[in-house]
Amino acid sequence: MPDMSQEKIQVFYEMSLSITPESDVEQTAKSAVSTYLQKLNCSAAAVFRPMGLPSAEGRRAVVTTLPERDVLAEQISETRGLLPDTEEEVVSALPLVSELESGMHRYVMSLPNFGVLLLLKRGSPLSDDVLLSLQDINEKLATACNRVAAQKQYETQYQTLFQEAPVMFALTKAGDGDPIIEDCNNRFAEKLGYAAEQLRDSPLTNFYTEASREKLLDGGYEDVLEGRFGTKKRVLRTKDGQEIVTKMRATPRYDRNGEAIGMRVLFVDITELKRRKVQVSVLNRVLRHNIRNDLTVIKGWLNAAMNDARDPTKLRKAYQKTEDLISIAEHARQIQRFINKSEIKRHDAADLIGSILSRAHSEFPDATIEATIEPESVSVLGTSALQHALWELIKNACKHAGASPLIRVTVEKQEATASIAVADDGPGIPPMERQILGEGKESKLEHGNGLGLWLIYWVISMSGGELTFDCEEGTVVTVTLPLAERQN
């Protein structure tokens, strides 16, 4: 700062301190220029901001004026006409100091990377040292305005995300121990069958079932406010009485003093998921229990009938089919068990393959199984069902690659993954089965014949791995799994 009286220094310090981010850019600028006018005893001020529009009018969009716009309109218009067309030229042209015909002094100054400040003063002009000192203050004003503008942009983005998110979201505030809805997004309101305005300022528990309300009020709310809440099931009730089963996650909201003042609540509608789960559970039970048990009984009768029959060929076929169906039921049972065990663990792939191969040698003595495992130990990630999936893979090769199949198992380590390849000289996996596994889904027209490959596919997928097929000569099924060391 140039050599100035202490009083001037104080005034500039005050002006600088008066510049603080307010609720929006206009208010920030207005508050600051109000101080400018008082402290410099000026008549009027305006702040322009470039908008990047082709016309001079648009390019110099007015942020604030003091006094209000109409009074200053002529001055603003005249000043606009003085300014060059490009931002670079404006910056190098400023400040502009002139005296108008009316005797008014006009000062046009740069607000760097933001816009332009216009000051008008009657009477004596501002001295050079004052104009020089204003540059620093103008920079601070420009920074504050830019910061508020950026903040506003984030807020707008947040609001859009909040409102349009495909999950139910609500913000609550405190209300005598019962959280009150302060705001909610469109999805929350639509799902419950209300307009958002109808929900605001209502207790959240108004939209809970009785059981869920009790859980919230009986310690659940305190848990949230103290940051102890995880994810819980809560059931909401819509306007027309329908129930929505949700997975709810809640975190506390804090004020500036760090006091918990309410919750941020996320509800994921799992009603359909729950329904499907029940359906699957029922079907599974039917498959693995009812059907399996009955098939075992049938198998027993068939066995007896084969021993008695003169030509047991057809009975033998029926017996085989029965065994196949029992196997499918067994797979279904396994799949349900393995899908529930989704936790990822570390496995030594070499050890796994080693123990699987021992079992294979024992159960399939006619199969020739060769193994190449490099290195001796390779740590991979997978669910706890990984061993079962790999056994299924090797068992498939032993069973379906012919009477005396040659099977090669290779374990290799790459940079971030390990691959386990099972190659056989059998007829290959049918193209339809490979295609379906590649797409990860079946349809009525396109579906597999069993569950074995699906079991392998799901376990490997849940392990973060990949399953690939090469059936040009025989079959090579490759399982690629992430290395445990890379995760560390």
Next chain:
Amino acid sequence: MKTRLVENPSDELSDVLRSIASEPSVQGLGIFAGEGKDIDPRRFNSMLRELTIPVFGGVFPEVIYKGERKPDSVVVVGVKAEPNVSVVPELSDSDTEFDEHLPENTQQDGTAFVLVDAYASRAEDFVGKLFARYGVNLTYLGGGGGSLDMEQRPCLITNKGLVEDAAIFVTFETTTTVGVKHGWKEIAGPLRATDTDGPTLAELDGEPAFPVYKRIVEDDADVTLTRSNFFDIAKEYPFGISRIEGEKIVRDPFEVTDDGALTCFGDIPEGAFLNVLKGDEDSLAAAAGEAYDTIAAEADGNANVVLFDCISRVLYLEEAFERELEFIGDDECPEFGALTIGEIANDGEGHLDYYNKTVVAAVTNSL
């Protein structure tokens, strides 16, 4: 402009009002009343409601007429320029929208009288609003009405009678020249107002305000400053808020709160640098003279000087205040006005502010 002094308002005021109001050239009435002599409010309201031309004015601690203080009199001014009077009620109510009561536009280079209830909490906000709305299109002058006993009561004069907690905004299509000076000089500071709330100064440089102020005052004067004698002593030691290219804005502390804060007439912005000021007969009188000198050259043969001078200058100078009045106006250009609680003015060129302990003098040629 036609002016009359009514020294016996209870007997004469009604006749004087009717007489002046009935003159063909008179477009409006300004009424400045000293609070000294009780006027029956009901009778007064009745007089005002009978008038068919616009009325504006106030009840002040004292009024001024031709160089003399008149605590018990009423000055009636018949103005020849048509006044445009707006009354803003419920001035202290935070829900009051000032814009709703103010005219959409005003004339360029006009004059505005601004009278407020000095004890309304948003008087300063109102002043800020006026500047934000009209800028320097107008030259402003005025002040705060009310009683020195600090009780809020009806003190502004309108066509509907006496009102309180209000503001009156009167504009004329005439030009006025205004001089604003106070004459108070720095004796200590700067001190930073680190905690304020409107007119309450809670902390200076991080300490409770009263002990800091007390040290400064006791260093200068041979007194012990206490809560009970605060008003009497503090009137000699106001605060000044600095600015460039204009008079310091003076703030008059008048009481100490229970927690050691000082209450002033007028807001103190948090973060402002304050000096403690002091004046004497000479500096204050000289300031009055400077204010008059600013405007005197604009006076023509029919001019009047309108004066809004702070009552606290009288309380401080006592008999010596007469010197101040001697500097303002003369036989050719007599002055009238009021001794106010707070003054409102821009100097005709710059920002409109709410002052304390300041002389606001204006010359009007065609009012």
